[in-house]
Amino acid sequence: MLKVDGVSKSFGSVRALRDVSLEIRRNEVVGLVGENGAGKSTLMRILSGTMRPDAGELSVDGRRVVLSDTRRANEHGIAMVFQEQSLLLNMSVAENIHLAQEKQFTRLGLLARRRMIEAARVHLAKVGLEVDPTVKAGELNFAARQMVELAKALALEERTDAPLTILLDEPTSVLEAKDIDVLFARMRSLKSRASFLFVSHRLDEVLAISDRVYVMKDGMVVAERASDASTVPDLHAMMVGRDLHSEYYREARQAPPQGHVLLEARGLSVQGIFRDVDFALRRGEVLGIAGVIGSGREELTRTLFGFLPQTAGSLHVDGAATMLRSPSEAVAAGIGYIPRERRTEGLVMDLSVAANVTLAKLDVAMSHGLIAHARERAIAADWIRRLSIRTPSSAQVCRNLSGGNQQKIVLARWMTARSHILILDHPTRGLDVGAKEEVYDLIRDLSAEGIGIILTSDTLEETIGLCHTILVMRDGAITARFDAAAGAKPTQVALLEHMV
Amino acid sequence: MARSAAAGIPVTDAMERLRPFAPLLLLLVLVVGIDVAEPGFASLTTLSVVLSDASILFILSAGMTFVIMLGGIDLSVQAAASFASMVLAILLPSIGYAAFPAAVLAGLVAGLVSGVVHVKLRISSFIATLATAGIMTGLSLLSADGRTVAFLDAGRDQSQWITGAWLFDIPNVILIAALVAGFGMVLQRYTRFGRYSTAIGAGEPAARAAGISVDRYKILAFGLSGAFAALAGVLLAARLSSGSPELANQLLLPTIAAVVVGGTAITGGVGNIGRTVVGALIVSIVRIGMTFVGVDIFAQQIVFGAALVLAVCVTIDRSKIAIIK
Numbered sequence: 001m002l003k004v005d006g007v008s009k010s011f012g013s014v015r016a017l018r019d020v021s022l023e024i025r026r027n028e029v030v031g032l033v034g035e036n037g038a039g040k041s042t043l044m045r046i047l048s049g050t051m052r053p054d055a056g057e058l059s060v061d062g063r064r065v066v067l068s069d070t071r072r073a074n075e076h077g078i079a080m081v082f083q084e085q086s087l088l089l090n091m092s093v094a095e096n097i098h099l100a101q102e103k104q105f106t107r108l109g110l111l112a113r114r115r116m117i118e119a120a121r122v123h124l125a126k127v128g129l130e131v132d133p134t135v136k137a138g139e140l141n142f143a144a145r146q147m148v149e150l151a152k153a154l155a156l157e158e159r160t161d162a163p164l165t166i167l168l169d170e171p172t173s174v175l176e177a178k179d180i181d182v183l184f185a186r187m188r189s190l191k192s193r194a195s196f197l198f199v200s201h202r203l204d205e206v207l208a209i210s211d212r213v214y215v216m217k218d219g220m221v222v223a224e225r226a227s228d229a230s231t232v233p234d235l236h237a238m239m240v241g242r243d244l245h246s247e248y249y250r251e252a253r254q255a256p257p258q259g260h261v262l263l264e265a266r267g268l269s270v271q272g273i274f275r276d277v278d279f280a281l282r283r284g285e286v287l288g289i290a291g292v293i294g295s296g297r298e299e300l301t302r303t304l305f306g307f308l309p310q311t312a313g314s315l316h317v318d319g320a321a322t323m324l325r326s327p328s329e330a331v332a333a334g335i336g337y338i339p340r341e342r343r344t345e346g347l348v349m350d351l352s353v354a355a356n357v358t359l360a361k362l363d364v365a366m367s368h369g370l371i372a373h374a375r376e377r378a379i380a381a382d383w384i385r386r387l388s389i390r391t392p393s394s395a396q397v398c399r400n401l402s403g404g405n406q407q408k409i410v411l412a413r414w415m416t417a418r419s420h421i422l423i424l425d426h427p428t429r430g431l432d433v434g435a436k437e438e439v440y441d442l443i444r445d446l447s448a449e450g451i452g453i454i455l456t457s458d459t460l461e462e463t464i465g466l467c468h469t470i471l472v473m474r475d476g477a478i479t480a481r482f483d484a485a486a487g488a489k490p491t492q493v494a495l496l497e498h499m500v
Numbered sequence: 501m502a503r504s505a506a507a508g509i510p511v512t513d514a515m516e517r518l519r520p521f522a523p524l525l526l527l528l529v530l531v532v533g534i535d536v537a538e539p540g541f542a543s544l545t546t547l548s549v550v551l552s553d554a555s556i557l558f559i560l561s562a563g564m565t566f567v568i569m570l571g572g573i574d575l576s577v578q579a580a581a582s583f584a585s586m587v588l589a590i591l592l593p594s595i596g597y598a599a600f601p602a603a604v605l606a607g608l609v610a611g612l613v614s615g616v617v618h619v620k621l622r623i624s625s626f627i628a629t630l631a632t633a634g635i636m637t638g639l640s641l642l643s644a645d646g647r648t649v650a651f652l653d654a655g656r657d658q659s660q661w662i663t664g665a666w667l668f669d670i671p672n673v674i675l676i677a678a679l680v681a682g683f684g685m686v687l688q689r690y691t692r693f694g695r696y697s698t699a700i701g702a703g704e705p706a707a708r709a710a711g712i713s714v715d716r717y718k719i720l721a722f723g724l725s726g727a728f729a730a731l732a733g734v735l736l737a738a739r740l741s742s743g744s745p746e747l748a749n750q751l752l753l754p755t756i757a758a759v760v761v762g763g764t765a766i767t768g769g770v771g772n773i774g775r776t777v778v779g780a781l782i783v784s785i786v787r788i789g790m791t792f793v794g795v796d797i798f799a800q801q802i803v804f805g806a807a808l809v810l811a812v813c814v815t816i817d818r819s820k821i822a823i824i825k
Contacts, residue, residue, distance in 0.1 A: 371692075
């Protein structure tokens with residue numbers, strides 16, 4: 001039995017885990033659910049040995065253990081199957097399964113390949129995957145790779161006497177329905193030889209496969225339930241943990257859009273990804289796109305900013321047909337983009353606040369063809385004041401600022417560039433509650449100024465709360481369109497019906 | 501993180517603050533050290549020799565600084581310099597002074613071609629510039645059957661603006677290098693090109709997502725590197741009164757060393773042209789100083805290699821770099 005007792009973990013001022021306790025019994029499948037930022041991933045990292053807790057204890061079968069790295073976690077029977085699969089695609093299946101564990105097959109420093117391949121065959125049989133262990137992992141599809149990962153985790157049986165616990169982080173997010181069924185069937189049959197901790201956003205799946213479920217919120221375990229005594233709405237209410245009051249999303253400030261169409265898509269398509277997307281974004285409108293991973297919504301937002309050029313249909317900016325072949329063309333057309341990956345795509349972390357603010361339109365800080373540093377500082381200082389960005393000065397390097405403040409700098413950049421269409425790609429990801437609320441306020445401010453916003457979000461609740469109109473996508477096509485005027489919001493269940 | 505843990509210890513903290521000045525300190529230590537070992541080094545005459553040597557090296561490194569800051573490398577600088585010397589020597593008799601800009605233009609075009617190959621064909625700059633270097637060397641060799649082309653008397657006269665010393669006996673080469681340094685500093689600090697180069701080097705995805713035409717600025721940086729390399733080749737040719745296909749051989753590594761020793765990170769993002777001035781001086785002083793104090797010519801390479809490792813170690817905090825390639 002794996003036991004977590006009073007574990008806490010902080011990153012700077014953010015408390016990712018607070019006094020978390022839970023246990024995984026032998027031959028049990030335990031579900032772990034929570035919103036993004038609830039602390040699930042941090043807990044998984046601590047259990048898999050890639051991160052150390054600040055406080056608290058872990059124990060296996062009543063004996064305290066310290067999981068200082070992955071290898072140590074493995075010795076205690078804990079193995080992780082990663083969300084962003086961890087196989088080395090240029091190596092064979094057998095080599096992957098035994099990666100860093102080749103010692104058992106070496107004699108006089110040489111590797112007995114045949115024995116290694118035979119051993120891999122045994123592990124693959126456990127998960128019912130019929131592939132040749134000598135093929136490269138890269139030649140397998142996602143579902144098969146996931147099974148190889150599982151086989152790799154099960155290979156631990158040979159090396160440790162500890163009971164096996166396998167951590168599955170969002171294993172179904174990249175799988176199709178039939179592959180999910182296969183995965184679940186394997187998990188049920190493997191329950192006799194291992195326990196599982198299963199993390200997923202899909203609550204129905206969690207209830208279907210788990211014996212018990214832990215619900216996390218804001219870094220704490222807020223509930224523990226037997227699966228057969230819970231429902232999806234129950235879990236959801238506990239995850240959100242507050243009454244859905246309209247004030248949270250500043251619904252009172254949601255004014256109807258003002259007519260003039262800023263951005264229009266007609267039959268917009270990208271070959272093999274999404275097709276026939278139609279919408280019209282008006283001044284002051286917040287248009288949400290909802291859909292699960294693989295629905296094409298992420299790619300649609302990338303297309304609207306020129307990252308992924310369209311292959312059919314047309315885009316019209318202010319009524320003029322526009323072809324966006326690169327982000328620079330999108331910026332020239334007046335479109336701004338607040339990316340999901342703030343640290344890599346949002347800001348140049350090692351440049352100053354001022355340089356990041358003017359990055360999309362350096363002209364505003366130039367005179368006689370040269371950069372006027374004093375003017376640039378003044379522009380940045382103005383935004384620092386207007387958006388209450390907490391930074392010692394405009395010369396501060398962005399890396400040292402908090403996520404919420406970084407997000408405001410990205411926004412200040414697009415305001416400086418006078419973008420009148422903004423694409424917000426998961427704008428509140430990784431922000432704490434206070435910073436999220438500031439972003440919601442800013443979105444209402446932008447709307448009031450007549451800026452059109454395209455929004456994708458981590459939660460349906462946020463999408464519904466913030467948007468005027470919601471498009472629902474499934475398998476690359478729009479399946480529904482909801483009007484979400486203030487006071488007449490659609491329900492999550494209504495949207496979900498069209499998503500899956 | 502290691503950084504925050506280290507910040508609590510005053511000694512490390514002080515070292516962190518001193519780090520940007522390490523190359524300058526190293527330069528001072530070298531000058532004083534050599535002068536103590538062999539009095540007379542810190543004289544005006546030697547200084548003039550060192551600065552002239554450093555000038556050529558600096559101009560070669562100036563364009564390279566931008567390329568490295570962008571995260572690339574230009575292995576074609578020595579080939580471009582030699583190529584420019586041939587263009588100059590061949591054209592001087594027929595077109596006179598116009599041969600100087602023509603030679604620089606040849607380097608610019610070659611650099612732009614490297615840039616286009618690198619960016620548009622998506623070939624790493626290492627390979628792209630190695631290839632253009634080969635092509636330029638081949639053209640240099642073919643143009644005069646592999647021979648050196650000496651300037652005529654008229655050519656020597658026309659090179660006076662390089663070989664002369666018009667201001668207080670300071671060799672003009674040094675003044676030209678000073679102009680290039682000033683130009684580079686303005687370019688870096690006050691122009692769109694400079695700002696975008698820094699941004700691309702420090703975070704290319706973010707620069708792209710801000711709407712910067714990353715490809716265009718990369719190509720420009722390679723063009724700049726080619727043009728500066730050609731200018732260095734022109735200066736070298738004027739000093740030797742001849743063009744040669746092998747004129748700048750042996751200068752590629754000192755050029756890269758000058759950029760890196762100055763404190764520009766080979767991984768991109770961090771760096772500036774001022775640092776390269778210091779780097780070029782350090783490399784020149786190590787080279788000339790060793791001869792001055794009588795280090796065996798063969799042993800000089802050993803000292804040079806050791807000095808390079810030492811300089812890079814002290815100028816950049818290696819602990820912040822996750823993966824060393």
